[in-house]
Amino acid sequence: MTGFSATLRRELTLTLRQAGDSAVIVMFFVLVAILFPFGLGPDPNLLARIAPGIIWVAALLAAMLSLDRLFAADFEDGSLEQLALSPSPLSVTVAAKLAAHWLTTGLPLMIAAPLIGILYNLPTNVFPVLLLGMALGTPVLSLIGGIGAALTLGARRGGVLLSLLVLPLLVPVLIFGTAAADAALGGFSAKSPLLLLGGILLGSLAIAPIATAAAIRQALE
Amino acid sequence: MHFSGTDLSCMRGGRAVFDRLSVTLAPGDILTLTGRNGSGKTSLLRLMAGLSPPAAGAFSWQDGPVTEDPERHFSRIAYIGHADALKPVLTAGENLRHWAAMREPAVSVERISSALATFGLAPFTDTAARYLSAGQRRRLALARLLTVDAPLWLLDEPTIALDADSRAVLYDVLKQHRDAGGMAAIATNVALEIEATRTLDMAAFAAEPAA
Secondary structure: HHHHHHHHHHHHHHHOOHHHHHHHHHHHHHHHHHHHHHHHOOOOOHHHHHHHHHHHHHHEEEEEEOOOOOOHHHHOOOOOHHHHOOOOOHHHHHHHHHHHHHHHHHHHHHHHHHHHHHHHOOOHHHEEEEHHHHHHHHHHHHHHHHHHHHHHOOOHHHHHHHHHHHHHHHHHHHHHHHHHHHHHHOOOOOHHHHHHHHHHHHHHHHHHHHHHHHHHHHHHH | OOEEEEEEEEEEEEEEEEEEEEEEEEOOOEEEOOOOOOOOHHHHHHHHOOOOOOEEEEEEEOOHHHHHHHHHHHHEEEOOOOOOOOOOOOEEEHHHHHHHHOOOOOOOHHHHHHHHHOOOHHHOOOOEEEHOOOHHHHHHHHHHHHHHHOOOEEEEEOOOOOOOOHHHHHHHHHHHHHHHHEEEEOOOOOOOOOOOEEEEHHHHOOOOOOO
16 A cells, blocks of 8 residues: 555645646636526526536536646656556556545535535535535546546547547436435435445446556556 | 566567567676667667567566566666656655655665765755756656665666766766666666676667568
8 A cells, every 4th residue: 555645645745736726626617607697597596406417517527627637747757657667556556646636626626516506596405415426426537537537648639538538428427416416406315316326436446446557558558 | 686588579659679689687787778769779678667568578587477476576676767757846855755655665764865865966855856957857866766675777868967977976876786786777879987797789689671
Protein backbone atom coordinates (compact mmCIF):
# COMPACT_ATOMS: atom_id res chain seq x y z
CA MET A 1 0.00 0.00 0.00
CA THR A 2 3.08 2.31 -0.07
CA GLY A 3 2.23 3.23 -3.65
CA PHE A 4 -1.35 4.10 -2.76
CA SER A 5 -0.61 6.39 0.18
CA ALA A 6 2.42 8.02 -1.47
CA THR A 7 0.48 8.78 -4.64
CA LEU A 8 -2.62 9.97 -2.78
CA ARG A 9 -0.48 12.32 -0.69
CA ARG A 10 1.27 13.68 -3.78
CA GLU A 11 -1.96 14.20 -5.71
CA LEU A 12 -3.63 16.00 -2.82
CA THR A 13 -0.57 18.22 -2.31
CA LEU A 14 -0.54 19.05 -6.02
CA THR A 15 -4.25 19.93 -5.97
CA LEU A 16 -3.80 22.06 -2.89
CA ARG A 17 -0.99 24.01 -4.58
CA GLN A 18 -3.13 24.46 -7.67
CA ALA A 19 -6.40 25.01 -5.81
CA GLY A 20 -7.65 27.20 -8.65
CA ASP A 21 -8.11 24.13 -10.87
CA SER A 22 -10.67 22.56 -8.54
CA ALA A 23 -12.39 25.87 -7.90
CA VAL A 24 -12.85 26.42 -11.64
CA ILE A 25 -14.56 23.02 -11.98
CA VAL A 26 -17.01 23.82 -9.18
CA MET A 27 -17.67 27.28 -10.60
CA PHE A 28 -18.34 25.75 -14.02
CA PHE A 29 -20.79 23.31 -12.38
CA VAL A 30 -22.70 26.10 -10.65
CA LEU A 31 -22.63 28.33 -13.72
CA VAL A 32 -24.05 25.65 -16.06
CA ALA A 33 -26.85 25.01 -13.58
CA ILE A 34 -27.60 28.71 -13.24
CA LEU A 35 -27.90 29.12 -17.02
CA PHE A 36 -30.99 26.87 -17.39
CA PRO A 37 -33.53 29.10 -15.56
CA PHE A 38 -32.58 31.97 -17.89
CA GLY A 39 -33.66 29.84 -20.85
CA LEU A 40 -36.63 28.12 -19.22
CA GLY A 41 -38.27 30.94 -17.30
CA PRO A 42 -38.83 31.43 -13.59
CA ASP A 43 -41.67 28.94 -12.91
CA PRO A 44 -40.76 27.59 -9.41
CA ASN A 45 -42.64 24.28 -9.87
CA LEU A 46 -40.95 23.54 -13.17
CA LEU A 47 -37.53 24.37 -11.75
CA ALA A 48 -38.03 22.14 -8.70
CA ARG A 49 -39.07 19.26 -10.97
CA ILE A 50 -36.06 19.52 -13.31
CA ALA A 51 -33.48 20.37 -10.60
CA PRO A 52 -32.15 16.80 -10.05
CA GLY A 53 -31.63 16.24 -13.79
CA ILE A 54 -29.91 19.61 -14.23
CA ILE A 55 -27.63 18.97 -11.25
CA TRP A 56 -26.58 15.59 -12.62
CA VAL A 57 -26.01 16.81 -16.18
CA ALA A 58 -23.96 19.75 -14.89
CA ALA A 59 -21.94 17.38 -12.67
CA LEU A 60 -21.24 15.12 -15.67
CA LEU A 61 -20.06 18.06 -17.79
CA ALA A 62 -17.91 19.44 -14.98
CA ALA A 63 -16.33 16.01 -14.47
CA MET A 64 -15.48 15.81 -18.20
CA LEU A 65 -13.72 19.15 -17.91
CA SER A 66 -11.51 17.87 -15.08
CA LEU A 67 -10.75 14.40 -16.49
CA ASP A 68 -8.85 15.87 -19.40
CA ARG A 69 -5.76 16.54 -17.25
CA LEU A 70 -6.03 13.47 -15.01
CA PHE A 71 -3.13 11.63 -16.64
CA ALA A 72 -2.09 14.05 -19.39
CA ALA A 73 0.19 16.19 -17.19
CA ASP A 74 1.96 13.12 -15.80
CA PHE A 75 2.24 11.70 -19.32
CA GLU A 76 3.91 14.84 -20.65
CA ASP A 77 6.44 15.38 -17.85
CA GLY A 78 7.54 11.74 -17.63
CA SER A 79 5.96 11.08 -14.23
CA LEU A 80 3.62 8.47 -15.68
CA GLU A 81 6.62 6.47 -16.94
CA GLN A 82 8.10 6.54 -13.47
CA LEU A 83 4.80 5.53 -11.88
CA ALA A 84 4.55 2.62 -14.32
CA LEU A 85 8.10 1.57 -13.43
CA SER A 86 7.56 1.73 -9.70
CA PRO A 87 7.57 -1.60 -7.85
CA SER A 88 4.11 -0.83 -6.52
CA PRO A 89 1.42 -2.27 -8.86
CA LEU A 90 0.24 0.32 -11.38
CA SER A 91 -3.42 -0.49 -10.71
CA VAL A 92 -2.93 0.49 -7.04
CA THR A 93 -1.19 3.73 -7.99
CA VAL A 94 -3.96 4.46 -10.48
CA ALA A 95 -6.59 3.74 -7.80
CA ALA A 96 -4.90 6.39 -5.64
CA LYS A 97 -5.02 8.91 -8.48
CA LEU A 98 -8.72 8.14 -9.07
CA ALA A 99 -9.45 8.47 -5.35
CA ALA A 100 -7.65 11.82 -5.31
CA HIS A 101 -9.61 12.90 -8.37
CA TRP A 102 -12.90 12.16 -6.62
CA LEU A 103 -11.79 13.92 -3.43
CA THR A 104 -10.85 17.04 -5.38
CA THR A 105 -13.73 17.19 -7.91
CA GLY A 106 -16.57 14.78 -7.03
CA LEU A 107 -16.68 15.76 -3.38
CA PRO A 108 -16.64 19.55 -4.03
CA LEU A 109 -19.43 19.05 -6.61
CA MET A 110 -21.46 17.20 -3.97
CA ILE A 111 -20.92 20.02 -1.52
CA ALA A 112 -22.00 22.60 -4.11
CA ALA A 113 -25.12 20.64 -5.18
CA PRO A 114 -27.40 21.81 -2.30
CA LEU A 115 -26.65 25.39 -3.31
CA ILE A 116 -28.11 24.68 -6.74
CA GLY A 117 -30.99 22.82 -5.08
CA ILE A 118 -31.87 25.97 -3.15
CA LEU A 119 -31.62 28.12 -6.29
CA TYR A 120 -34.05 25.72 -8.01
CA ASN A 121 -36.54 25.74 -5.14
CA LEU A 122 -35.94 22.01 -4.58
CA PRO A 123 -37.70 20.90 -1.34
CA THR A 124 -35.09 20.38 1.36
CA ASN A 125 -36.40 16.90 2.18
CA VAL A 126 -35.05 15.76 -1.24
CA PHE A 127 -31.48 16.86 -0.39
CA PRO A 128 -30.49 13.73 1.61
CA VAL A 129 -31.47 11.39 -1.25
CA LEU A 130 -29.88 13.66 -3.86
CA LEU A 131 -26.62 13.76 -1.90
CA LEU A 132 -26.66 10.02 -1.20
CA GLY A 133 -27.14 9.47 -4.93
CA MET A 134 -24.22 11.80 -5.68
CA ALA A 135 -22.06 10.07 -3.08
CA LEU A 136 -22.63 6.80 -4.95
CA GLY A 137 -22.60 8.25 -8.46
CA THR A 138 -19.79 10.82 -8.55
CA PRO A 139 -17.06 8.24 -7.79
CA VAL A 140 -18.25 6.39 -10.92
CA LEU A 141 -17.56 9.56 -12.93
CA SER A 142 -13.94 9.48 -11.73
CA LEU A 143 -13.58 5.71 -12.22
CA ILE A 144 -15.10 5.33 -15.70
CA GLY A 145 -13.68 8.71 -16.68
CA GLY A 146 -10.23 7.46 -15.67
CA ILE A 147 -10.44 4.66 -18.22
CA GLY A 148 -11.36 7.19 -20.89
CA ALA A 149 -8.59 9.58 -19.83
CA ALA A 150 -6.02 6.78 -20.07
CA LEU A 151 -7.31 5.57 -23.44
CA THR A 152 -7.10 9.04 -24.96
CA LEU A 153 -3.53 9.73 -23.74
CA GLY A 154 -1.44 11.14 -26.54
CA ALA A 155 -4.44 11.60 -28.84
CA ARG A 156 -4.94 14.93 -30.55
CA ARG A 157 -7.95 16.78 -29.11
CA GLY A 158 -8.03 14.11 -26.41
CA GLY A 159 -10.49 16.12 -24.33
CA VAL A 160 -13.24 16.02 -26.96
CA LEU A 161 -12.58 12.35 -27.73
CA LEU A 162 -12.71 11.61 -24.01
CA SER A 163 -16.19 13.14 -23.70
CA LEU A 164 -17.46 11.20 -26.74
CA LEU A 165 -16.08 8.01 -25.26
CA VAL A 166 -17.13 8.40 -21.65
CA LEU A 167 -20.42 10.35 -21.63
CA PRO A 168 -22.49 7.51 -23.20
CA LEU A 169 -21.09 5.11 -20.59
CA LEU A 170 -22.22 7.44 -17.81
CA VAL A 171 -25.85 7.59 -18.94
CA PRO A 172 -26.93 4.90 -16.40
CA VAL A 173 -25.49 7.04 -13.57
CA LEU A 174 -27.46 10.01 -14.88
CA ILE A 175 -30.68 7.95 -15.11
CA PHE A 176 -30.52 6.36 -11.67
CA GLY A 177 -29.11 9.43 -9.95
CA THR A 178 -31.98 11.53 -11.27
CA ALA A 179 -34.51 8.75 -10.63
CA ALA A 180 -33.53 8.57 -6.96
CA ALA A 181 -34.04 12.30 -6.42
CA ASP A 182 -37.26 12.26 -8.48
CA ALA A 183 -38.62 9.44 -6.35
CA ALA A 184 -37.92 11.44 -3.19
CA LEU A 185 -39.53 14.50 -4.81
CA GLY A 186 -42.68 12.48 -5.58
CA GLY A 187 -42.73 10.97 -2.10
CA PHE A 188 -41.76 7.44 -3.16
CA SER A 189 -38.99 5.20 -1.91
CA ALA A 190 -35.65 5.87 -3.61
CA LYS A 191 -34.26 2.52 -2.55
CA SER A 192 -34.03 0.73 -5.89
CA PRO A 193 -32.31 3.50 -7.92
CA LEU A 194 -29.86 3.99 -5.05
CA LEU A 195 -29.15 0.25 -4.92
CA LEU A 196 -28.56 0.24 -8.68
CA LEU A 197 -26.17 3.20 -8.32
CA GLY A 198 -24.36 1.28 -5.59
CA GLY A 199 -24.09 -1.72 -7.91
CA ILE A 200 -22.65 0.42 -10.70
CA LEU A 201 -20.15 1.88 -8.21
CA LEU A 202 -18.99 -1.55 -7.02
CA GLY A 203 -18.66 -2.80 -10.59
CA SER A 204 -16.60 0.24 -11.63
CA LEU A 205 -14.45 -0.01 -8.49
CA ALA A 206 -13.50 -3.55 -9.49
CA ILE A 207 -12.85 -2.86 -13.18
CA ALA A 208 -11.62 0.73 -13.51
CA PRO A 209 -8.18 0.60 -11.80
CA ILE A 210 -7.15 -2.50 -13.74
CA ALA A 211 -8.52 -1.27 -17.09
CA THR A 212 -6.96 2.16 -16.58
CA ALA A 213 -3.56 0.66 -15.69
CA ALA A 214 -3.69 -1.50 -18.83
CA ALA A 215 -4.58 1.52 -20.98
CA ILE A 216 -1.69 3.51 -19.48
CA ARG A 217 0.82 0.73 -20.21
CA GLN A 218 -0.49 0.70 -23.77
CA ALA A 219 -0.02 4.47 -24.06
CA LEU A 220 3.57 4.28 -22.76
CA GLU A 221 4.74 1.57 -25.17
CA MET B 1 23.17 -10.76 -10.22
CA HIS B 2 23.44 -10.80 -14.02
CA PHE B 3 20.92 -9.14 -16.28
CA SER B 4 20.71 -10.17 -19.88
CA GLY B 5 18.60 -9.82 -22.98
CA THR B 6 18.85 -12.22 -25.87
CA ASP B 7 17.85 -12.04 -29.54
CA LEU B 8 15.97 -8.80 -29.07
CA SER B 9 14.07 -7.13 -31.84
CA CYS B 10 12.34 -3.82 -31.65
CA MET B 11 9.57 -2.42 -33.82
CA ARG B 12 8.56 1.24 -33.70
CA GLY B 13 5.59 2.40 -35.73
CA GLY B 14 5.76 -0.64 -38.01
CA ARG B 15 9.48 -0.13 -38.68
CA ALA B 16 12.13 -2.53 -37.41
CA VAL B 17 14.64 -0.50 -35.37
CA PHE B 18 17.10 -3.22 -34.45
CA ASP B 19 17.22 -6.95 -34.76
CA ARG B 20 18.89 -9.95 -33.08
CA LEU B 21 20.54 -7.83 -30.41
CA SER B 22 21.88 -9.47 -27.28
CA VAL B 23 23.14 -7.69 -24.21
CA THR B 24 24.53 -8.88 -20.87
CA LEU B 25 25.39 -6.94 -17.75
CA ALA B 26 27.31 -8.35 -14.82
CA PRO B 27 27.85 -6.65 -11.44
CA GLY B 28 30.32 -3.79 -11.85
CA ASP B 29 29.52 -3.30 -15.53
CA ILE B 30 28.98 0.04 -17.16
CA LEU B 31 27.54 -0.34 -20.62
CA THR B 32 27.43 2.55 -23.04
CA LEU B 33 25.03 2.49 -25.96
CA THR B 34 26.24 4.45 -28.94
CA GLY B 35 24.88 4.96 -32.41
CA ARG B 36 23.43 7.65 -34.62
CA ASN B 37 20.06 9.28 -33.93
CA GLY B 38 17.20 6.87 -34.46
CA SER B 39 19.37 3.78 -34.09
CA GLY B 40 17.30 2.61 -31.13
CA LYS B 41 19.33 3.58 -28.04
CA THR B 42 16.32 4.97 -26.22
CA SER B 43 14.14 2.12 -27.48
CA LEU B 44 16.59 -0.42 -26.08
CA LEU B 45 16.63 1.32 -22.69
CA ARG B 46 12.83 1.36 -22.63
CA LEU B 47 12.77 -2.34 -23.44
CA MET B 48 15.29 -2.98 -20.66
CA ALA B 49 13.17 -0.95 -18.26
CA GLY B 50 10.09 -2.95 -19.18
CA LEU B 51 8.10 0.00 -20.48
CA SER B 52 7.44 -1.82 -23.73
CA PRO B 53 7.79 -5.48 -24.62
CA PRO B 54 10.37 -6.50 -27.26
CA ALA B 55 8.94 -7.65 -30.61
CA ALA B 56 11.11 -10.76 -30.21
CA GLY B 57 13.53 -12.01 -27.58
CA ALA B 58 13.39 -11.70 -23.82
CA PHE B 59 15.15 -10.20 -20.80
CA SER B 60 16.03 -12.14 -17.72
CA TRP B 61 17.75 -11.78 -14.41
CA GLN B 62 19.88 -14.61 -13.10
CA ASP B 63 16.90 -15.91 -11.14
CA GLY B 64 14.28 -15.83 -13.84
CA PRO B 65 12.72 -13.98 -16.75
CA VAL B 66 11.58 -10.40 -16.26
CA THR B 67 8.02 -11.22 -17.37
CA GLU B 68 7.72 -13.76 -14.56
CA ASP B 69 7.67 -11.03 -11.91
CA PRO B 70 7.62 -7.52 -13.41
CA GLU B 71 7.36 -5.83 -10.00
CA ARG B 72 10.55 -7.51 -8.81
CA HIS B 73 12.20 -6.25 -12.00
CA PHE B 74 10.94 -2.70 -11.37
CA SER B 75 12.39 -2.81 -7.86
CA ARG B 76 15.80 -3.60 -9.35
CA ILE B 77 15.98 -0.80 -11.89
CA ALA B 78 16.16 2.95 -11.81
CA TYR B 79 15.29 4.55 -15.15
CA ILE B 80 16.04 8.18 -15.91
CA GLY B 81 14.60 9.04 -19.31
CA HIS B 82 14.55 12.22 -21.38
CA ALA B 83 11.80 13.69 -19.22
CA ASP B 84 12.74 14.73 -15.70
CA ALA B 85 9.43 13.59 -14.11
CA LEU B 86 9.33 16.64 -11.85
CA LYS B 87 6.23 18.49 -10.73
CA PRO B 88 6.78 22.25 -11.14
CA VAL B 89 4.70 23.20 -8.08
CA LEU B 90 6.44 20.77 -5.70
CA THR B 91 9.75 21.72 -4.12
CA ALA B 92 12.94 19.86 -5.01
CA GLY B 93 12.77 18.01 -1.69
CA GLU B 94 9.12 17.05 -2.17
CA ASN B 95 9.74 15.78 -5.69
CA LEU B 96 12.54 13.55 -4.48
CA ARG B 97 10.64 12.40 -1.39
CA HIS B 98 7.66 11.37 -3.49
CA TRP B 99 9.66 9.06 -5.75
CA ALA B 100 11.46 7.59 -2.75
CA ALA B 101 8.10 7.00 -1.01
CA MET B 102 6.92 4.90 -3.95
CA ARG B 103 9.39 2.21 -2.96
CA GLU B 104 9.97 0.02 0.06
CA PRO B 105 11.69 0.14 2.47
CA ALA B 106 11.14 3.74 3.48
CA VAL B 107 14.03 6.10 2.73
CA SER B 108 15.41 8.21 5.56
CA VAL B 109 15.27 12.00 5.50
CA GLU B 110 19.08 12.08 5.78
CA ARG B 111 19.46 10.03 2.63
CA ILE B 112 17.24 12.44 0.69
CA SER B 113 19.20 15.45 1.94
CA SER B 114 22.50 13.81 1.17
CA ALA B 115 21.31 12.93 -2.36
CA LEU B 116 20.36 16.58 -2.88
CA ALA B 117 23.68 17.72 -1.41
CA THR B 118 25.69 15.38 -3.65
CA PHE B 119 24.20 16.99 -6.74
CA GLY B 120 24.67 20.49 -5.28
CA LEU B 121 20.95 21.05 -4.75
CA ALA B 122 20.93 21.44 -0.96
CA PRO B 123 20.19 25.22 -1.16
CA PHE B 124 17.18 24.46 -3.38
CA THR B 125 15.51 21.85 -1.15
CA ASP B 126 12.55 24.14 -0.49
CA THR B 127 12.49 25.78 -3.91
CA ALA B 128 9.64 24.89 -6.25
CA ALA B 129 10.93 22.89 -9.21
CA ARG B 130 9.54 25.45 -11.65
CA TYR B 131 12.22 27.92 -10.53
CA LEU B 132 15.07 25.50 -11.28
CA SER B 133 17.17 25.75 -14.43
CA ALA B 134 17.31 22.93 -16.97
CA GLY B 135 20.61 21.71 -15.55
CA GLN B 136 19.32 21.83 -11.98
CA ARG B 137 16.21 19.91 -13.00
CA ARG B 138 18.39 17.30 -14.64
CA ARG B 139 20.50 17.03 -11.48
CA LEU B 140 17.34 16.64 -9.40
CA ALA B 141 16.21 13.81 -11.68
CA LEU B 142 19.61 12.15 -11.33
CA ALA B 143 19.57 12.60 -7.54
CA ARG B 144 16.73 10.06 -7.56
CA LEU B 145 19.35 7.39 -8.31
CA LEU B 146 20.85 7.92 -4.86
CA THR B 147 17.56 7.45 -3.03
CA VAL B 148 16.79 3.99 -4.39
CA ASP B 149 18.61 0.69 -3.95
CA ALA B 150 18.42 -0.42 -7.55
CA PRO B 151 21.33 -2.50 -8.88
CA LEU B 152 20.64 -1.56 -12.51
CA TRP B 153 20.61 2.08 -13.62
CA LEU B 154 19.21 2.88 -17.05
CA LEU B 155 20.24 6.38 -18.08
CA ASP B 156 19.14 8.09 -21.27
CA GLU B 157 21.54 10.90 -22.23
CA PRO B 158 22.24 11.74 -18.59
CA THR B 159 24.77 14.47 -19.38
CA ILE B 160 22.36 16.68 -21.34
CA ALA B 161 22.13 20.18 -19.84
CA LEU B 162 24.84 19.40 -17.26
CA ASP B 163 27.88 21.65 -16.86
CA ALA B 164 31.39 20.27 -16.39
CA ASP B 165 31.19 20.24 -12.57
CA SER B 166 27.87 18.42 -12.58
CA ARG B 167 29.16 15.88 -15.09
CA ALA B 168 32.07 15.20 -12.75
CA VAL B 169 29.59 14.58 -9.92
CA LEU B 170 27.64 12.19 -12.14
CA TYR B 171 30.83 10.28 -13.01
CA ASP B 172 31.75 10.05 -9.33
CA VAL B 173 28.31 8.72 -8.49
CA LEU B 174 28.55 6.20 -11.32
CA LYS B 175 31.98 5.05 -10.14
CA GLN B 176 30.71 4.53 -6.60
CA HIS B 177 27.75 2.58 -7.95
CA ARG B 178 30.05 0.44 -10.08
CA ASP B 179 32.49 -0.18 -7.23
CA ALA B 180 29.59 -1.27 -5.04
CA GLY B 181 28.73 -3.93 -7.60
CA GLY B 182 26.04 -1.96 -9.40
CA MET B 183 25.36 -1.93 -13.12
CA ALA B 184 24.49 0.87 -15.49
CA ALA B 185 23.41 1.11 -19.10
CA ILE B 186 23.91 4.58 -20.54
CA ALA B 187 22.69 5.80 -23.91
CA THR B 188 24.86 8.65 -25.05
CA ASN B 189 25.87 10.69 -28.06
CA VAL B 190 28.89 12.26 -26.36
CA ALA B 191 32.03 10.60 -25.09
CA LEU B 192 31.66 9.95 -21.36
CA GLU B 193 34.66 10.58 -19.14
CA ILE B 194 34.16 7.28 -17.45
CA GLU B 195 35.61 3.98 -18.42
CA ALA B 196 32.89 1.74 -19.83
CA THR B 197 33.40 -1.97 -19.33
CA ARG B 198 31.20 -2.72 -22.30
CA THR B 199 30.08 -0.74 -25.29
CA LEU B 200 27.31 -1.54 -27.67
CA ASP B 201 27.27 0.08 -31.10
CA MET B 202 23.69 0.02 -32.24
CA ALA B 203 24.78 0.21 -35.90
CA ALA B 204 25.85 -3.44 -35.71
CA PHE B 205 22.26 -4.50 -35.09
CA ALA B 206 20.44 -2.23 -37.51
CA ALA B 207 17.54 -4.10 -39.01
CA GLU B 208 17.61 -4.83 -42.73
CA PRO B 209 15.47 -2.26 -44.50
CA ALA B 210 12.10 -3.81 -45.28
CA ALA B 211 11.81 -4.96 -48.88
